[in-house]
Each structure stands twice: as structure tokens, then as C-alpha cells.
Amino acid sequence: MRIWLSPLLALSLSCSMAQGPLGLPINGRVSQGDAKLEGCEVITFKGNEVVGRQITERSGRFGVVLGLGEEFAIEFRKEGFLPKRVIVDTRGELPKDLVDIAPIEMAMSMLKAEKYEGADTDELDFPFAIVRYDRGAKAFVQDYQYTADMMRTNGALLLMSGRAGKD
Numbered sequence: 001m002r003i004w005l006s007p008l009l010a011l012s013l014s015c016s017m018a019q020g021p022l023g024l025p026i027n028g029r030v031s032q033g034d035a036k037l038e039g040c041e042v043i044t045f046k047g048n049e050v051v052g053r054q055i056t057e058r059s060g061r062f063g064v065v066l067g068l069g070e071e072f073a074i075e076f077r078k079e080g081f082l083p084k085r086v087i088v089d090t091r092g093e094l095p096k097d098l099v100d101i102a103p104i105e106m107a108m109s110m111l112k113a114e115k116y117e118g119a120d121t122d123e124l125d126f127p128f129a130i131v132r133y134d135r136g137a138k139a140f141v142q143d144y145q146y147t148a149d150m151m152r153t154n155g156a157l158l159l160m161s162g163r164a165g166k167d
Helices: 121-125 144-161
Strands: 009-012 024-032 041-046 049-055 061-066 071-077 084-089 104-109 129-134 139-142
Touching (some): 041 061, 129 144
Parallel strands (some): 024 104, 084 129
Antiparallel strands (some): 009 104, 024 061, 041 049, 071 084, 129 139
């Protein structure tokens, strides 16, 4: 099953989960618009504890495997860009008859901080997206309404800064 979630965060998934799976693999690419973003720090947190850290190379690619039964945050940081955070909640009740967990493919587009100069970006400190297991979909999926609300907030902040549409 393939699901496209949003222009700024896309998860493409297929899920047929595990008998005793080791974790939820997430592979992705960080970009700025159409360009791959080298040198972006990808930090994985379990609670407030850093459990993983990597820096994207020229391809902008990253990969993590998250344990099940926990809540994680994946944070994307690069000098000159607003940080972004995604919550991945693996605590959901997974069906007992699932065989394995297919990787989530995540595309994260970073936003240049200069576009938000003069705007209060505190609202963007919240996670940009939340991913959790959906029993109806039988897959880890993004909370669409939450992400849509964050995208509206992002657009409103761009308008407040007077930089909407400017490069």
C-alpha cells in the first residue's frame, strides 16, 4: 500500500508486520525544495534521551530503526533552517498475525529560517507530524489532520513575516 501524506512530509508505506519484529525501519531523504540537503543533522530521541544521531551526506539520505512499544521523536536540524520534528509512536496494539514491518519512506523538506524573519516561530516548535499505528489501515500512518493544521500554521507564519512566495 502506498500513501502520500503531504508535500512537506511524505511517507510511503506498505505494512505487513511481524511475529516479534525487531523494530520499525524508517528510511528517508532530507531536501530543501527540489535539492537534496547535505549536512542535515538527524537526531532520534526516546523520551528526552538521544538514542541516535547522523548527518546526511550529498544524497540527503538517512535511516533509523525504531523499537516497538515506545514513543520517539526524529528531529532534523541544519544551520540556517528551521528545525523540524516528527513524532513516531510505536506503542499501538499491533495484530498478532503480522509477519514483518515494511520500511517507512520519509521525505522531509526543510524551511530556510530567513523566510520567517520577523515572525514568532514558537508554534513550529511542536512536531510537524505524528505517525502511529492505525488498526484500520493495518499500517503506521501519519495523522493527516494534525499535519494539515501544522501546514496552515506554517503558511500563516510566512504571511506574518511578509515573505510568502519570496526566495
